[in-house]
Amino acid sequence: MDEGRNYQAIVIGVSAGGMAALERILPKLSRGFPLPVLIVQHIGAVADSYLPIHFSMRCELPVYEAEDKQPIEAGVIYFAPPNYHLMVERQHTLALSTEDRVNFSRPAVDVLFETAADAFGPGLVGVVLTGSNGDGAVGMVRIRQRGGLLVVQTPESAEAPQMPEAVLEHTEVDRLLPLDEIGNFLNSLSEK
Incomplete structure (x- = not known):
């Protein structure tokens, strides 16, 4: 399913x-x-x-809060800032928006996933983790429609299983993995 594919970006959605x-x-x-x-x-x-600061002390990769019109760089982790939707433009730059909440959330997972799917097509990897609502399910359907790879945390390994369960109810996924296997799987996608 993922052999020989040339991946360009990973999007992760997570809540509770x-x-x-x-x-x-x-x-x-x-x-x-x-x-x-x-x-x-x-x-x-x-x-x-707090999130970018917290994770920049724990990760080998650089970690930033996303900024409007910022070019997306390889090997960088970007967090959506509080109270802004994070979107990907077709030129592979970031955009921030204060449009209405989606799934009662801003930032919303679906907004990021749908725009990233349109920008990266089959080069996108979508990951949905623990969360207590259905945000991300519609976005994962869009990623599937554009030919991307879908990875979902097993509901039984999630603190709040509703987000993974919502994805599983809406679409077929490529990998259903326990939490502790996801990081290694993502690393494997970049190995030639």
Whole structure:
């Protein structure tokens, strides 16, 4: 399913239990990992920029809060800022928006996934982790329609299984993996 494919980017959507889940994935990405990683973690509108600071101390890759019109660079982890949707433009730059909430969230996973699917097509890897609503399911359908790879955390390994379950109800996935196997799987996608 993923043999010989040329991947260009990874998008990750996560909500309740996300900090602990990301701690088991992002630090496993090896130095020199060639793909950008764009993340929507549901956070409060007035949250600070703690996530990029926290993970920059734990990851070998550079970690940033996404900025509007920023070019997407290989081997960089980007977090959606509080109270902004994170989107990918066709020129592979980031865009931020204060449009209405989607699935009661801003940032919303579906917004990132749908725009990234349109920008990267079959070169996109979508990952849905723990979360307590259905955000991400519609976006994963779009990634599937554009030929991307779908990876979902097993509901039984998720602190909140609703987001993984919603994806499984909406579309077929390529990999259904326990949390502790996802980081190594992502590393394997970049190995020739």
